[in-house]
Amino acid sequence: MSATIHCPYCNASRGTGDFESYAPFYVNCEECSRRYIVEPVRSGVVVYRDGEAPCCSDPDCRETEMAGSGQE
Secondary structure: OOOEEEOOOOOOEEEOOOOOOOOOEEEEOOOOOOEEEEEEEOOEEEEEEOOOOOHHHOHHHHHHHHHHHOOO
C-alpha cells in the first residue's frame, strides 16, 4: 500500500512507496526540514509531529519498549 502524506508542520505533500509493515517510521520534510512520524494503519496512514505520538507509534520509544520485553 502507498499513500500521499502531508507534513504536520508546513502541509507539504509527499508520496510514499509501498509499506513493508505496519511499523511507524520517521520522515524528514523536504520543504521545512522538520522530522515527523508516519504510521501505516489498515485504513491508510496516521501522521504525528515528532514528540507527540504515543509510545507505540514512536519508532524510538517503540524500539526501547520492545527491546525490554524480548518481543520483536
